[in-house]
Amino acid sequence: MTTAGEPAPVDDGRDPDGRGGLRAALSGLTTRGRSFLAAGVAAAVCAYALGQSDLLRVGLLLAVLPLVCVAVLYRTRYRVAGSRRLSPSRVPTGEESRVHLRMDNVSRLPTGLLMLQDRVPYVLGPRPRFVLDRVEAGGQREVSYRVRSDLRGRYPLGPLQLRLTDPFGMCELTRSFSAYDTLTVIPQVEPLPAVRLAGEASGYGDGRNRSLALAGEDDVIPRGYRHGDDLRRVHWRSTARYGELMVRREEQPQRARCTVLLDTRRAAYQGAGPDSAFEWAVSGTASALVHMLERGFSVRLLTDTGNSVPGEGAGGFAGATQETADSAGLMMDTLAVVGHSDEAGLSRSYDMLRGGNEGLLVAFFGDLDEEQAGVAARMRQRGGAAVAFVLDRATWVRGQGSADAGQPDGRVPAQVPVEITARAEDRVRPLREAGWTVVTVPPGAALADLWRLAERQRAGSGASPSGGAGGTTGGWS
Template structure:
């Protein structure tokens, strides 16, 4: 009720005094009270007219640091506000509209503003903190300002600027390094000799062979070895890894297809996926992220590019489950030929799925299967598939599940 009532406490008091003064002046025939009542009533009416006729406008520039906040992470939202109004205003309050996907308190005191008829209004700096609650791209705003007329009698409420988008990405959990045996099987950055003009410019020398161009002679190596040497380039190549995120709706709750944050199990799976990508990229792998039907979910992430891994997480802010394909595969058919690390993240599994997984187990020394579900089939996945497998409850400890699936003593079951 108070929000709808346009008068402030002072304005309400002035209106009450005007009514009482007019009533008493009429009954008691006191001219002074009549003048006072008319004056107070006129003052309130003029203030109301100014609020209706003189509109305040403005603009706001809103920024968040960091630009992308993870679920559970904090971001500081900064606002630069400029208000244009013909009449000066008294100090008031401001509030920024926050969606359900962000938690925080976005309100505070708004300073008084002068008339901008003759000069441009000064910029007002505001800030507040938000916590990412639900994955997605969430609109923040518009900014709403509540202030009063110069006499403090009438509330003036107006919106400033439009809404801005804040991206909430899935949480990247820091995972333990891969076991050393994985690196010995191709899990470290490797080098291969290639023809001139390919790869990175890491030059090595080799003996001259008939047909080599004279422009490729390595004079320093020739002088050192007393035999004609030519330059040969060596290319650094990153080993490949694959992360599969099974988005088939049959593995998840129907709510997972409606939008981010609707299915807790699917949200955990997305976090597992981006966390695994971040770990593999950090260790030098170039990572392909694909769906269970083989579709690329993002461009390959180059090894060592941690910023690209965070960019991948941001691109997954709106990822959701999809209808099942005809094959209902958990792992693409090409996965069995992969020799680099393979990480598969899926949900509910039935007995037929477990049999299919055994047949599709890759030749990779690190074939990890993480199921996010709370049913018995998920609990039995380790002994039924032949993968380095473990189950994770929705909202469970991702780092612990990763440790459980990748620890060196876990021999591939059934191999």
């Protein structure tokens, strides 16, 4: 059973000598079959004790019928193949994916009644069961069901089980396919506005922290021809002037870089579930990564453990290319399974960033104590822009109830300010002093609104709910 739809023959589960399969067939007797067998044995014993030959014949009939059904079902030579297709195989939390099952009868005989069952983790919903009537020789049947999950993760689907039964319901045998598929539930990605943060470039061009791309525009200064140069780049005016072949130089344009840091420390968050602070941080990280890739940045994902995405290059994944969707998929797969770490601090991520030229830095922090706030403050590179979204643990615990009661989707109304504790502001002060743009995230906040707030703070026109300019960020306007 494969996602590609190739047929996989069902496993009959028999031993080479047939004994194990026969024992399995006998164990497949239903309650009805066991009752008939027990009644037949009891009638035969009574007939022998009472000398009643007619009762003995009835007892033999009752005992032999389920055994005959077992033998016939065991000797059934159905050749059935199955396949599974997920549409889509990568789905955001809270959204549905449809699973298509296809059964092919590859034998020359029609099948009897087939009961189909697929193994599904409980978080995806109830286990689907289907009853397939007679499938003609060479025929096929297709069924489908839907799955959804509010929790991120990678969930195995399968193996598919096929249950065979006789017409009298005396015996049921289960055959299993060997293959299974995986459904990846990724974080929700929120579309972000195309704002401009100070120190950031809009893909190609005007940022200060950049890495080299591969192609470029022509420089006005030519150079001498080298073996292997494209003749289409010959600069004829300079060739005539210098008396030798001259070609136009290739200037390598620069691509803006962005590093997105996710704080996964267990001690930095409190609570669990889809509405927890940690899930908001993961969803925010996913939204920022996709947004930056779409704008042409070379994007890098980093966690507090110092780990990044498997297969990621030294400069991160490049955006605005044909591989943008694949790059985003790899990052989403990583975020789908990311969990809490047991790290005590942010020192490992600081070591990964120290001494580098990472361009724009976007960080999603949990609760910061005084020591970790100092470490985070030193992450900002000189001359680079850094934006921090801080989820204070105490704020989320106190404000969760009001956030849930705000709107049907759980978001806090824009006009309702959320109280930010003095402790939270004291913790983020070292980041502000180091040049970070700090946005404290209230429960249920919309990242798009906070993204605009970060831009206004960088531009010096942002205002806090209390009326201060560029100060505490307990809400947004």
